[in-house]
Amino acid sequence: MKILLADDHFLVLDGLEVLLSTLPFVESTTRALDYFSLREQLEKETFDLLLLDIHFGKHDGREIIHEIKELNSKMKIIALTSHSDSVTIKSSISAGFDGYLLKIDGREEIERALKAVLNDQRYISTKTQQFFFDSQIGRNKIELTEREKEILQLIVHEKTTREIADILNLSEKTIETHRGNIMLKLEVHNIAGMVKKAIMQGLVHL
The missing domain is CATH 1.10.10.10 (Winged helix-like DNA-binding domain superfamily/Winged helix DNA-binding domain)
Structure with missing residues (x-):
């Protein structure tokens, strides 16, 4: 599996590369620090999966996902974010993401997500589901990022x-x-x- 990592934080990319290198089915990882380099990578190479930060520099992943899919319609795209509010979760899934992971999710969760989306299953991490459930219970409380x-x-x-x-x-x-x-x-x-x-x-x- 060839994975493209799109995030504008070096520490996040470094951590992901180390983690993904421990998964036997991951062939290679490539990083993109901004939207320009993301498009450049997609235009010159074919990837199986993209891990995309929802708030990718000046760009919103929910807005650029359709442009990305035009460059590689078969590639799976998982949202990778620190945002766990219900609005962001729902809008991301509606935008067309195949999965939703939080940056605090661990190795096993990420491994399950990768395998699931490559088998054409939508995947929402356990922590994301819990945050969403909790937000619905306390939905009268307005929480803004x-x-x-x-x-x-x-x-x-x-x-x-x-x-x-x-x-x-x-x-x-x-x-x-x-x-x-x-x-x-x-x-x-x-x-x-x-x-x-x-x-x-x-x-x-x-």
């Missing part, structure tokens, strides 16, 4: 999408994705409703 809190705070202070993207050094598309996820979590349908509920819930400071 640190990035979502940053963006929400800037929206409340009347910053435009372009201004927020410049401040956080992210793409406008990524900001829009985060904004959509915030709306889902707050159960609102527009910016005015989002700002109102954020203030009422004490999620931002004025």
